[in-house]
Amino acid sequence: MAKRIDIKDVNIYYGKFHAVDSVTLSVPPRSVTAFIGPSGCGKSTVLRSLNRMHEVTPGARVEGQVLLDGEDIYAATVDPVEVRRTIGMVFQRPNPFPTMSIRDNVVAGLKLAGVKNRRRLDEVCERSLRGANLWEEVKDRLDKPGGGLSGGQQQRLCIARAIAVQPDVLLMDEPCSALDPISTLAIEDLITELKQDYTIVIVTHNMQQAARVSDQTAFFNLAGVGQPGRLVEVDDTEKIFSNPSQKATEDYISGRFG
Amino acid sequence: MTTATTDLHRPATGPAFQGVGLGRKVKNAVATTLVALAFLVAVVPLVWVLWSVLEKGLQPVLHADWWTHSLYGLRPYDDRGGAYHAIYGTVVQALSTAVLSVPVGVMVGVYLVEYGAGTRLARVTTFMVDILTGVPSIVAGLFVYALWISILGFGRSGFAVSLSLLLLMIPVVIRTTEEMLRIVPNELREASYALGVPKWKTIVKIVLPTAMSGIVTGVMLGLARVMGETAPALIVGAYASSINLNVFDGNQANLPLLMNDQFANPETAGFNRTWGAAMTLVLIIMLFNLLATVISRLSAIKK
Numbered sequence: 110m111a112k113r114i115d116i117k118d119v120n121i122y123y124g125k126f127h128a129v130d131s132v133t134l135s136v137p138p139r140s141v142t143a144f145i146g147p148s149g150c151g152k153s154t155v156l157r158s159l160n161r162m163h164e165v166t167p168g169a170r171v172e173g174q175v176l177l178d179g180e181d182i183y184a185a186t187v188d189p190v191e192v193r194r195t196i197g198m199v200f201q202r203p204n205p206f207p208t209m210s211i212r213d214n215v216v217a218g219l220k221l222a223g224v225k226n227r228r229r230l231d232e233v234c235e236r237s238l239r240g241a242n243l244w245e246e247v248k249d250r251l252d253k254p255g256g257g258l259s260g261g262q263q264q265r266l267c268i269a270r271a272i273a274v275q276p277d278v279l280l281m282d283e284p285c286s287a288l289d290p291i292s293t294l295a296i297e298d299l300i301t302e303l304k305q306d307y308t309i310v311i312v313t314h315n316m317q318q319a320a321r322v323s324d325q326t327a328f329f330n331l332a333g334v335g336q337p338g339r340l341v342e343v344d345d346t347e348k349i350f351s352n353p354s355q356k357a358t359e360d361y362i363s364g365r366f367g
Numbered sequence: 368m369t370t371a372t373t374d375l376h377r378p379a380t381g382p383a384f385q386g387v388g389l390g391r392k393v394k395n396a397v398a399t400t401l402v403a404l405a406f407l408v409a410v411v412p413l414v415w416v417l418w419s420v421l422e423k424g425l426q427p428v429l430h431a432d433w434w435t436h437s438l439y440g441l442r443p444y445d446d447r448g449g450a451y452h453a454i455y456g457t458v459v460q461a462l463s464t465a466v467l468s469v470p471v472g473v474m475v476g477v478y479l480v481e482y483g484a485g486t487r488l489a490r491v492t493t494f495m496v497d498i499l500t501g502v503p504s505i506v507a508g509l510f511v512y513a514l515w516i517s518i519l520g521f522g523r524s525g526f527a528v529s530l531s532l533l534l535l536m537i538p539v540v541i542r543t544t545e546e547m548l549r550i551v552p553n554e555l556r557e558a559s560y561a562l563g564v565p566k567w568k569t570i571v572k573i574v575l576p577t578a579m580s581g582i583v584t585g586v587m588l589g590l591a592r593v594m595g596e597t598a599p600a601l602i603v604g605a606y607a608s609s610i611n612l613n614v615f616d617g618n619q620a621n622l623p624l625l626m627n628d629q630f631a632n633p634e635t636a637g638f639n640r641t642w643g644a645a646m647t648l649v650l651i652i653m654l655f656n657l658l659a660t661v662i663s664r665l666s667a668i669k670k
Contacts, residue, residue, distance in 0.1 A: 165560060167485065194563025204554040208576045218562035221572055267558070274562055 111138040111308050112178040112195075112277040114159060119173035120337075121154050121163065128154050130337035131173075134327055136278075141300060141309045143319035143346065146329035147361070151338025152312050155329070156280050159310065160196035161189040177277070194222075197276035201283040203263035205255030205270070212251040214266055218274035233273050241269035242299050261292020268299065272307070279303065281311040285318065297322050316362060320350050328358045417649075424646025427639045433647075438625075439609035444634040450644050452610040456525055456621035457651065459614045461594045463529040464536050469586055472540025473575075479541070480548040481570055500538040507534040508599030516603060523605045525619035531599035536589055543585025547578035580663035587659030591652040597623035622648045 114136040121129040129151035136142045144152035157163040158171045161182060174181045182192045205214045213220065215237050216230045224230060234251070238244040243265040247258070255266055264284060271279060281300070285293040300309060300322045313319050319326050327343035342355045353359050427433055430449070437452035475492065483489030511531040515521050551574050559569040575582075600621055606628045607618035620628075622644045629640040 160561065162557065162561060165557065190560075190563055190565050192563075193561055198557075198561035200554060200558065200561075202554060204552070204558045206555060206558070206573055206577075208573075208579075217559075218564065221559070221562070221564045221568055270558075270562065 111306060113138045114278060114308065114310070115174075115176040115179075116155070116159070117174040117176065119155070119158060119171060119175060121151065121158055121171050122169065123166065124168040127337040129158075130339045132340045134340060134343045136308055136310055136325070138308045139304055139306070140324040141304050141311060141322050142325045142327065143323035144310065144312045144327050144329060145314075145316060145319050145361075146338070146341075147331070148314075149334075149338065150329040150331045152327075152329045153282055154338070155340075156282055156310060156312050157198075159278070159280055160198055161192045162198060164189065194218075194274060195276055196278040196280060197271035197274065198280045198282065199264070199268050199271050199284045202287050203260055203267050205258075205263050205266050207254070207256050209255060210252045211247050211255050211258070211266065214255040215269045215273050217270060222274075237269040237273040238266075240272050240303070241265045242295060242302075243269055259292070261288050261295060264288060264292065264296060265299065268296070268303075272303070276307070278308045278310070281309065283312050283314060286314060293318070316350075320346060326350070328353075328355075328361065330357055330361070420642065420645050420649055423638075423642035424644075424649075427643030428646045428650070433643060437608060437610045437620075438640070441608070443632045444636055446636045446639070448640075450622065450625055450640070450647055452607065453620040453622045453625035453644060454647060454651070455610060455612070456614075456619045456624075457594055457648070460525045460529045460532065460619070460621055461590050463526060463614055464532040464593060465586065465590055467529070468533050468536040468540050472537050472586075473544050473582065475537075475541045476544025476548060477570060477575075479545050481566075481574070496538045496541050499534065500542070502534065503598075504531070504535055504596045505598035505602065507531040508602035510534065511599065511603050522616070523603055523618065524616055525604065525611070525614040525621070527603035528600050528619075528621065529614070531603055532593040532596060535593050535596065535599075539589035539592070540582075540586055543589070544578070544582055547581035547585070548574060550581075551577045576666075580666040583666065584659045584663045587655050587662070591655040591659075594652060594655070595623060595648055597627065600624050601627065622651075 116132055116134050116136075119129065119132045120127065132155055144156060146152050154163060159175060159182075161171075163169050163171060171183060173183075175183060177192075177195065181187070182196075206217060209217060212231075212234050215234045216224075219230060219233060235244060235248075238247065243262060246262060247266075255263065258266060264287075268279075268284075285296050288296065297318065300311065303309060304324075311319075311323065323346045325343065326346045326349040328341045328349065329338050330341045331338040341357050342349070342353065344354070349358060350362060353362065432447060433449040433451075434454070435451055436447075436449035438448040438450075439452075441448045475496075479489050479492060483492070508531045511527055511534070515527050515530055516523065521527065555573055555577060556569055559573045560566070564572070600623050604621065604624060605618040606624040607620050608628075611617050611619040613619075626641050626644045626648075629637045629644065631637070632640070
């Protein structure tokens with residue numbers, strides 16, 4: 110579990126549009142890396158390229174290498190389905206499967222991969238829900254539909270669903286942007302706990318959040334509309350927020366633009 | 368700055384709101400009347416039709432023989448017998464239409480939305496489906512007659528009727544599936560991919576179940592619609608006054624054929640049988656619609 114990611118000279122395109130220009134950065138295992146930057150700077154796009162989710166969009170393609178413990182996930186022989194099984198993802202808006210109960214939502218990944226052993230599924234369900242700090246709230250209504258939970262609970266359900274397949278890396282695309290402050294706090298606490306076992310990359314618009322949860326922060330920016338987004342700098346979170354080496358980072362963090 | 372503050376302390380002069388003017392009141396009254404009239408115009412014929420069917424068709428339908436006997440060996444003026452043979456034919460023909468059209472239609476719909484989006488083949492298919500939707504039922508009947516009976520040499524049968532209903536049904540199923548798949552949020556597909564679920568499994572286990580209630584409703588409504596189709600039955604089917612359990616071979620009645628046959632019967636018995644069959648057809652279609660509602664409620668997304 111918990112592998113390291115090395116992004117090497119990654120360029121991302123949507124059809125002819127050059128969306129992200131030459132990103133190189135490393136994510137150490139068992140740590141939280143935050144991607145920050147103004148809208149449209151390509152941080153979500155880079156995140157989605159880390160588990161080959163990017164190519165689900167028609168016309169999208171990636172050039173360069175993304176190494177997971179040294180293995181290129183874009184190598185010709187690699188099955189994107191396997192990559193996504195190893196690198197889980199939590200989305201901006203909670204998206205539990207509406208036709209499934211809470212229990213089935215959590216074990217959906219295993220069930221769809223063909224695991225039938227009821228005992229094992231129940232075990233994984235409890236462990237994942239406990240891992241997502243949701244067990245106490247839902248243990249009496251596991252057979253109720255997942256859509257009946259509150260937004261924050263649904264997002265934790267989605268996190269439980271993502272960790273149920275025991276990925277090596279967890280990607281989070283603005284996981285708190287649709288949640289209230291209390292639910293956000295719950296998720297942030299959870300992220301801090303999860304980093305003991307997982308490598309986490311989180312995209313966030315909330316700079317306080319990046320400062321609170323992450324060990325390393327990457328700042329993305331774009332030169333102008335229609336220009337590709339690029340990585341301005343990446344460093345320890347403390348350094349980025351106290352003494353960044355680039356002027357643009359300082360301007361963004363101090364709220365002078367973006 | 369100072370002036371602005373003093374302005375705020377000044378009391379407002381005169382009322383800010385006026386009452387509704389006479390012109391607007393008149394316009395409102397006229398529009399309301401027109402809308403109500405349009406509603407009446409739409410509803411009166413509907414109620415009238417239902418009332419006629421109920422008034423003239425209820426009597427024969429209430430007789431127990433109606434549901435258990437055919438018209439075999441009865442003379443035109445015999446006030447006995449039933450529509451058992453035609454009811455059986457209608458249901459069996461509709462079911463074989465469903466069995467054939469649903470898999471084909473759903474798969475085409477899945478292709479159009481999940482795989483072919485934007486490709487040439489998908490555009491051509493959509494165009495063809497549009498054309499097929501507009502094909503009159505009698506043309507579908509003629510086509511099946513030419514292909515199935517003239518060229519391939521099969522006889523007239525209930526199944527030949529099903530085949531022509533199939534041509535009318537498939538575009539309905541494709542359209543319904545397409546529309547229902549399109550409203551399944553993309554986030555669900557992505558959530559499933561992110562768990563390492565392959566695309567085909569995502570479609571079968573996540574996307575289709577989410578769209579299921581809508582597809583079922585559409586199929587049921589489509590079936591209810593084609594069940595009353597008469598033209599294809601007149602061309603490729605043939606009326607029989609006795610029961611024929613085999614849908615593939617020989618003359619098999621259905622309710623529209625029974626009505627067509629008994630409409631030509633000048634006796635009171637003929638009148639009763641025609642309206643009875645009409646009543647039965649309406650009842651069966653209502654039952655299908657009801658079933659559609661129940662199924663879509665049962666498989667609906669739970670909150």
